[in-house]
Every structure is written in C-alpha cells, then in structure tokens.
Amino acid sequence: EPSAKVIDGKSVAKQIREEISAHVSKMKDAIGVVPGLAVILVGDRKDSATYVRNKKKACESVGINSFEVHLPDDASEQEVLKFISDFNHDPSVHGILVQLPLPSHMNEQNILNAVMIEKDVDGFHPLNIGRLAMRGREPLFVPCTPKGCIELLHRYGFDIKGKRAVVIGRSNIVGMPAALLLQREDATVSIVHSRTKNPEEITRQADIIVSAVGQPNMVRGSWIKPGAVIIDVGINPVEDASSPRGYRLVGDVCYEEACKIAAAVTPVPGGVGPMTIAMLLSNTLSSAKRAYNLK
Amino acid sequence: EPSAKVIDGKSVAKQIREEISAHVSKMKDAIGVVPGLAVILVGDRKDSATYVRNKKKACESVGINSFEVHLPDDASEQEVLKFISDFNHDPSVHGILVQLPLPSHMNEQNILNAVMIEKDVDGFHPLNIGRLAMRGREPLFVPCTPKGCIELLHRYGFDIKGKRAVVIGRSNIVGMPAALLLQREDATVSIVHSRTKNPEEITRQADIIVSAVGQPNMVRGSWIKPGAVIIDVGINPVEDASSPRGYRLVGDVCYEEACKIAAAVTPVPGGVGPMTIAMLLSNTLSSAKRAYNLK
Ligand SMILES: NC(=O)C1=CN([C@@H]2O[C@H](COP(=O)(O)OP(=O)(O)OC[C@H]3O[C@@H](n4cnc5c(N)ncnc54)[C@H](OP(=O)(O)O)[C@@H]3O)[C@@H](O)[C@H]2O)C=CC1
Ligand SMILES: NC(=O)C1=CN([C@@H]2O[C@H](COP(=O)(O)OP(=O)(O)OC[C@H]3O[C@@H](n4cnc5c(N)ncnc54)[C@H](OP(=O)(O)O)[C@@H]3O)[C@@H](O)[C@H]2O)C=CC1
Numbered sequence: 001e002p003s004a005k006v007i008d009g010k011s012v013a014k015q016i017r018e019e020i021s022a023h024v025s026k027m028k029d030a031i032g033v034v035p036g037l038a039v040i041l042v043g044d045r046k047d048s049a050t051y052v053r054n055k056k057k058a059c060e061s062v063g064i065n066s067f068e069v070h071l072p073d074d075a076s077e078q079e080v081l082k083f084i085s086d087f088n089h090d091p092s093v094h095g096i097l098v099q100l101p102l103p104s105h106m107n108e109q110n111i112l113n114a115v116m117i118e119k120d121v122d123g124f125h126p127l128n129i130g131r132l133a134m135r136g137r138e139p140l141f142v143p144c145t146p147k148g149c150i151e152l153l154h155r156y157g158f159d160i161k162g163k164r165a166v167v168i169g170r171s172n173i174v175g176m177p178a179a180l181l182l183q184r185e186d187a188t189v190s191i192v193h194s195r196t197k198n199p200e201e202i203t204r205q206a207d208i209i210v211s212a213v214g215q216p217n218m219v220r221g222s223w224i225k226p227g228a229v230i231i232d233v234g235i236n237p238v239e240d241a242s243s244p245r246g247y248r249l250v251g252d253v254c255y256e257e258a259c260k261i262a263a264a265v266t267p268v269p270g271g272v273g274p275m276t277i278a279m280l281l282s283n284t285l286s287s288a289k290r291a292y293n294l295k
Numbered sequence: 296e297p298s299a300k301v302i303d304g305k306s307v308a309k310q311i312r313e314e315i316s317a318h319v320s321k322m323k324d325a326i327g328v329v330p331g332l333a334v335i336l337v338g339d340r341k342d343s344a345t346y347v348r349n350k351k352k353a354c355e356s357v358g359i360n361s362f363e364v365h366l367p368d369d370a371s372e373q374e375v376l377k378f379i380s381d382f383n384h385d386p387s388v389h390g391i392l393v394q395l396p397l398p399s400h401m402n403e404q405n406i407l408n409a410v411m412i413e414k415d416v417d418g419f420h421p422l423n424i425g426r427l428a429m430r431g432r433e434p435l436f437v438p439c440t441p442k443g444c445i446e447l448l449h450r451y452g453f454d455i456k457g458k459r460a461v462v463i464g465r466s467n468i469v470g471m472p473a474a475l476l477l478q479r480e481d482a483t484v485s486i487v488h489s490r491t492k493n494p495e496e497i498t499r500q501a502d503i504i505v506s507a508v509g510q511p512n513m514v515r516g517s518w519i520k521p522g523a524v525i526i527d528v529g530i531n532p533v534e535d536a537s538s539p540r541g542y543r544l545v546g547d548v549c550y551e552e553a554c555k556i557a558a559a560v561t562p563v564p565g566g567v568g569p570m571t572i573a574m575l576l577s578n579t580l581s582s583a584k585r586a587y588n589l590k
Contacts, residue, residue, distance in 0.1 A: 130425030162490045190485035
C-alpha cells in the first residue's frame with residue numbers, strides 16, 4: 001500500500017505567491033513602485049504562448065507588472081535584441097525573460113547574452129552559472145526550476161546537508177544547476193545522464209533523487225532506496241484514450257511504484273511545475289528589491 | 296606486489312613543453328610574434344616566489360615571453376589593479392596571472408575579476424567557469440590543474456566516456472572544475488567533500504578517482520576499486536627525519552597501497568604537479584593564437 005508523503009507543489013507555490021504578494025504591497029506602500037517582468041515571445045508555438053500567458057497571469061495575481069512583446073516567427077534577431085536593449089534600460093522592468101525555444105534562424109546564445117545580468121531572472125547567463133558553481137560567490141539569480149526543487153525540500157523540512165543526492169539529467173536549465181545547488185547545500189552529488197551505465201545502481205544509493213530527463217516512468221520503484229525523497233521534474237505527455245485531450249502528463253518517475261518505497265514524492269502535475277513560476281516571481285521581486293536597495 | 300602503471304606526469308609535461316616550443320617557433324616565423332605571460336606577485340611568501348620563478352623558467356624554456364611585477368606586501372589594491380589594467384591593454388601580453396594567495400587586506404574577487412577574460416589563462420573567471428559548466432558553451436580557458444589531470448588521462452589512453460568518476464574535493468581551482476571537465480567528457484561524476492559520509496563507499500565504485508583534498512594518505516587501498524585509475528592532485532608535506540629538509544611531499548593517496556590495486560596511479564611529486572605549469576603555457580599559447588586568429 002502507498003505510504004509516501006505527497007509533496008504538494010501546488011499548495012506550496014500558492015503560499016509563496018501569497019508571501020510575494022505581501023512583499024509587493026509593502027514595496028508599493030514604501031516607495032510607490034512595484035516589480036516589473038518583461039516577457040519576449042517570438043513565433044506562434046502554442047505551448048510557448050500558454051507558458052507566457054501563465055506567467056502574465058501569475059504576475060497579475062501578486063501585483064507584479066508584466067510587459068509582453070510578441071514578435072512573429074520571421075522577426076529578425078536584431079528586432080529581438082532591440083527590445084531586450086529597451087527593457088535593459090527601462091527602470092520599471094526588473095526581470096527580462098525570453099521564452100524558449102526561439103525560431104531556428106536566431107542565435108539563442110547571442111540573444112540570452114544580451115539580457116543584462118541584473119535582469120536575468122531566468123538565471124541562465126553563464127556569469128550567473130559560474131557564480132553558482134563557485135564557492136564564495138553568489139549568483140544574482142538561481143534558475144527557477146531547480147530553485148523550486150530545493151525550495152520544496154526546504155519547506156518540507158528535508159535535510160540536504162551530508163545526504164547523497166542523485167540528479168538525473170544535466171541540462172543547462174534544470175539538471176546541471178540542480179546539481180550545483182544541491183552541492184552548495186552540502187549534499188554529496190552524483191549526476192546521471194544518457195551515457196551513464198546502470199543508472200539504477202547509483203540512484204538506489206540516493207537519499208534525494210531529482211529527475212529531469214523527459215522519459216515517462218523511467219525511474220522505477222527498484223531504482224529507489226526505501227525512504228528516499230523524490231523530486232520529479234519531468235513533464236511527459238503519454239497517450240490516454242480516456243482523457244478528453246487524448247493524452248495525460250506524467251513525470252520521469254513511476255509514481256505508483258515510488259509511492260510504495262519513497263518517503264516523499266512530487267506528483268506530476270502539481271509538484272515542481274507550479275514552483276517554477278513561483279520562483280520566477282520570487283526572482284523578479286528580489287531583482288526589484290535589489291534595484292531599490294531594499295532588504 | 297605492486298602492479299599499477301605509474302603515470303609519469305613529468306615526462307608528459309616535458310613532451311607537451313616540446314610541442315609548445317615548436318608551436319611558438321612556428322608562430323614567431325609566421326608573424327614575428329611570441330606569446331607573452333604576465334605574472335603579478337604581491338608580498339614575500341617564499342612558496343609563492345618559488346611558483347612564480349618556476350613559471351618564468353618554464354616560459355623561457357619554450358620561448359614564451361614572461362613579464363613579472365613584484366609588489367610589496369603593503370601595496371594597495373589600486374596598484375595591483377593598475378598593473379592588471381596595463382597588462383589588459385598591452386598587446387604583447389596574452390595571459391595574466393595573479394599569484395595567490397594575495398595579502399589579506401586585498402579583495403581577491405575584485406582583483407581576479409579585473410583580468411580581462413581573453414587573458415584569464417588561469418581560467419578562474421566566473422564567466423569561464425559558467426561556460427565550462429554549460430553544454431554548448433566553450434570556456435576560453437580551462438583551469439590548469441584540472442586540465443592537466445584530464446590531459447594525463449587522454450595521453451595515457453584511458454577512456455572517460457561512460458566511466459564512473461569520483462572527484463574528492465570541490466575547490467574553485469581544482470575539484471569543482473575537474474568534476475565539470477570529467478562530466479563534459481561524459482563520465483558519470485560524483486563529488487565527495489568534507490561533509491560526505493563514508494566517502495570510501497563512493498570511491499570504491501569509481502573507475503577514475505581524482506583527489507584534490509590536501510590530506511596525506513587519506514585515500515587508502517581499501518577505497519579503490521581494482522583496476523581504477525588514480526589521479527592524485529594533493530601535495531602534502533609530511534615530516535621525514537631522513538630527508539635533508541626534514542620533510543617530504545606526499546599526495547592524498549596512499550601510494551604504496553594504491554599501486555597494489557589500481558591500474559594506474561600518478562606519483563607525488565612527478566604526477567599532476569608538472570602538468571599544471573605545462574597547461575599554463577598551453578593556455579598562454581592558445582590565447583596568443585586566438586589574438587592573432589591563428590589555428
Ligand atoms: N516542471 C517544470 O517546470 C519543468 C519541467 N521540465 C521537464 O523536465 C524534463 C527535462 O527537461 P530538460 O532538462 O529541459 O531536458 P533536456 O532534454 O535538455 O535534458 C534531458 C537530460 O536527460 C538526460 N537523459 C536523456 N535520456 C536519459 C536516460 N535514458 N537516462 C539518463 N539520462 C537521460 C540527457 O542526457 P545527455 O545530457 O547525456 O543528453 C539530458 O542531460 C522534461 O520532461 C521537461 O518537460 C523542464 C523545465 C521546467
Ligand atoms: N598539483 C598541483 O599543481 C596542485 C596541487 N594542489 C594540491 O591539491 C590539494 C587541494 O588543493 P585545493 O583544491 O586548493 O584545496 P582546498 O583546501 O581549497 O580544497 C580542499 C577540498 O577538499 C575537501 N576536503 C577536506 N577534507 C576532506 C576530507 N576529509 N574528506 C573529503 N574531502 C575533504 C574540502 O571540502 P569542503 O569543500 O567541504 O571544505 C575541499 O573541497 C592540496 O594538497 C594542494 O596542495 C593544488 C593546486 C595545484
């Protein structure tokens with residue numbers, strides 16, 4: 001019978017939004033300014049449009065101003081760079097986010113590098129990543145999804161220091177920064193990726209597993225040490241005739257099996273997903289506070 | 296009976312110096328320019344003076360120009376920054392190295408950040424470290440000691456891809472970049488540090504161990520999997536009445552025990568040590584080539 005605690009990212013994210021909302025009001029009262037987030041969307045991908053809409057809605061819900069630029073798929077790199085430059089100079093904008101993926105004719109690296117580091121609320125700038133990797137340095141922003149993973153561990157009171165943590169996946173936006181964050185918190189970290197042989201031998205030693213792969217149900221019950229804490233970042237559509245859309249979303253972790261052996265598991269959806277946007281709001285708030293030298 | 300192959304860093308470093316020397320001559324013939332390395336030394340630490348002298352000698356041995364600035368212990372941060380700025384602008388200087396540690400009244404971070412990234416041959420700039428951590432990005436320079444470790448593995452033909460690698464230590468200058476480099480080469484990496492419980496359980500799984508801790512003989516034979524490759528970065532003085540200086544240098548790894556179980560081991564001295572300077576010369580050469588757009 002299932003026994004794992006369900007890590008309720010949805011309700012934690014709600015609580016964080018309420019905290020942010022209170023901070024934003026306080027800021028408005030104190031200095032008459034609210035944080036602002038600019039989102040740049042290029043092209044007509046439906047999923048990207050949905051993400052951007054959700055981000056806008058989340059901003060509104062906490063009193064953060066949102067600015068949106070929507071360019072057509074055939075916009076030039078120069079146009080995008082022009083908007084970034086304007087937002088870089090605009091004092092009412094404290095965070096700039098370029099929705100990925102960009103159309104293939106654009107150089108993603110050039111565009112991301114153009115966002116000034118003080119407004120890089122995604123935390124993807126190599127200077128931020130370098131500082132995240134280095135002891136004694138502080139990144140200005142921590143990438144939202146891995147930050148959300150750690151925040152869940154903190155809010156549920158799971159120790160990280162001295163624990164064995166295994167991160168599955170090493171992407172620039174999730175796996176790699178998650179590993180760096182866990183190491184900053186003094187976990188002993190191993191990183192598993194597509195070239196790893198017998199990954200289950202490594203994951204079975206983990207007190208904490210963070211999986212960010214994109215393979216439905218890859219992490220089976222037999223991969224998990226009894227009592228481990230499982231953070232499932234994966235969001236994978238699988239066919240489901242019984243669903244009105246014809247599919248449903250599952251994580252990288254076989255949830256039913258994990259529930260039988262782990263101490264705690266994040267569900268998909270409702271686990272890490274809602275935390276990502278909450279952390280984006282949190283980064284935008286910190287950026288505005290930093291801009292006005294508020295504590 | 297001992298059976299491990301001795302990884303002879305001294306002779307590999309010599310070979311690399313010869314290769315660099317040949318490249319420098321070719322460059323001189325082709326464009327009449329040789330690479331230049333500037334070293335800034337502050338204060339009177341004997342060990343630092345020795346390191347700087349060795350670096351100068353190594354430069355001379357391959358035809359790289361070396362420039363040295365030696366400031367007194369009570370020099371101001373501004374003076375150091377002034378010299379860095381001059382070297383940043385000097386087209387005959389392709390690498391700038393500030394010998395650490397700096398006197399305690401100086402802000403190391405400010406000073407290291409002042410070296411322009413194109414001349415950061417130590418590879419310690421956070422932007423370089425960030426690029427090293429990120430897939431699809433290329434650092435301009437890789438820190439010398441970890442680069443030397445990987446170079447030894449390459450030159451001896453040890454596979455890295457798909458292997459289990461354990462790095463002991465996570466300092467900004469050795470352990471952390473070594474872990475990032477091994478991961479870039481598709482090893483499955485675990486990082487052990489002072490908060491790790493039962494490190495020997497982790498190291499016993501490693502096909503490759505890189506130890507950069509600073510604890511004499513910490514890695515015992517029982518920590519090593521039969522057939523593993525051991526890169527010992529540690530340089531630790533231990534008392535030795537039979538030595539004229541009263542001490543001798545040993546690594547982090549118990550060499551005698553490692554020789555009985557590992558496939559290959561670096562000795563201390565004569566393993567990683569000589570590689571560090573060879574990689575500094577290599578980085579300085581690359582920098583000069585990049586400055587003149589040579590292949
Ligand atoms: N909850 C949220 O808010 C977010 C969720 N996601 C979800 O997280 C997942 C990962 O996203 P992202 O990091 O962007 O994905 P990427 O495709 O960029 O990276 C996937 C990583 O998984 C590794 N991998 C692939 N197959 C295997 C395997 N069989 N065994 C072990 N490792 C494997 C890859 O290894 P290699 O490097 O060797 O190729 C790679 O490092 C996706 O499902 C995505 O939808 C992503 C962002 C936010
Ligand atoms: N061959 C060469 O050219 C060079 C050699 N060295 C040598 O390499 C060694 C390491 O140097 P450096 O990286 O600068 O040293 P640091 O002191 O900066 O870092 C030491 C690392 O070892 C970890 N550590 C300390 N004690 C233990 C323990 N008992 N078990 C596991 N991990 C431990 C520390 O963990 P934590 O982070 O938790 O504190 C830290 O990450 C030294 O002996 C140094 O002389 C260094 C540079 C160049």
